[in-house]
Amino acid sequence: MPCFLRIIMKILLLALSVCFVYALDSLPRESTQLHISKMQSLDAQSPSFMRLQTTLGSTNFPLILKDFWFQTPFKTPAKSHIFLSFCEEIAMLDLWHDALGLSQHVFKEPLLRLSNPRIDSLPAVGGGSGSSINPETLKTLNPDVVIVWAGDKRLVEFSRKLGVAILAFYPQNIDELFVNMGQIAQVFDKQDLFLQKARYALALLDSLQKPPKDSQKKVIYVWDKLTRIAGNTGMVGDMLERVGVQSMGASVALDSYEVSLESLINFNPEVIFLWGGSPLAEKDLYDNPQLQNLKAIQQRQVYKLPKWDNWGVRITQTALLVSALSYPKMYDYKEVKTQIQTLNATLFGLQDFPERIELLERVRNAPQ
Secondary structure, eight states, X not given: OOHHHHHHHHHHHHHHHHHHHHHHHHSOOHHHIIIIITOOOXXXXXXXXXXXXXXXXXXXXXXXXXXXXXXXXXXXXXXXXXXXXXXXXXXXXXXXXXXEEEEGGGTTOHHHHHHOTTGGGSOEESSSSTTOOOHHHHHHHOOSEEEEESOOHHHHHXXXXXXXXXXXXXXXXXXXXXXXXXXXHHHTTOHHHHHHHHHHHHHHHHTOOOOOGGGOOEEEEEOSSTTEEEOSSHHHHHHHHHHTOEETTTTXXXXXXXXXXXXXXXXXXXXXXXXXXXXXXHHHHHTOGGGTTSHHHHTTOEEXXXXXXXXXXXXXXXXXXXXXXXXXXXXXXXXXXXXXXXHXXXXXXXXXOSSOOHHHHHHTTOOO
């Protein structure tokens, strides 16, 4: 081979070597790949989405809808409404223009306020939760349908006797939650729109891969006080199972239950999550002298979660956030934030929302 050709070949091989090293350096860390880099495409049909499609079936009017307690007929699609629970679905399905009222406990929710700048013009209905019902007020406002949490059967029955078409739901896990949201969409003849959006959220949820059992973190999810924690039922219990952590309440078939402080200390969690609506702050736990030997306290891994609705599509974002906070070495902060913002743009039409996720920023410097 002529000398000049050998020189050219050497130069090409050197250039290829440099490019290869650069490419390797730019790849995600192996631990990051466990959760993020191998995520399903957000337009993929996940197993959870396929179950949802099968369960919902098709929508045909007249429709008879079965909720947690009763069956309610709808001759035609509902238009006017009052949501006392599942309120973020109004934004998801673009139903604001026919809202006759809204549960008073959600008026300060940033997502809803951005979704509807005129939200304050709506009557505040009900009490401090999604099960608070004033039957006479509902009868006066006379919406086509009212959506509530199945908390007080007596009030729901009384409302129905007054002629109010009221639907009450009580999902026990995330699959049931999405089915109930799909049923709500069916009442408005919005099933296709709901499924188009739900597929992205469920693909994100199903893409979370659990770490091996022997490397899963010991976690406690705290509700309104330190000794009331999450069991294995409900959205939070199901979320913790899907994320792949060892929850203290994993064997208790309740959504929340009381534990003794001694048993909590003996469990010795590595991470503690506080419900976003809890009166407790992270500082309350860090300053508690009885908790100073807990790994979560010593490693500064107590996290008060955002007040994202557990009874809505954003439970999938909370699952991603909980996983990232539990396993910070397995995630890239920017990518997690991008996934959440992309989902909110798809679900609600909100760009770059939320602008900051403070908890994700904090874990970059957290001790491991």
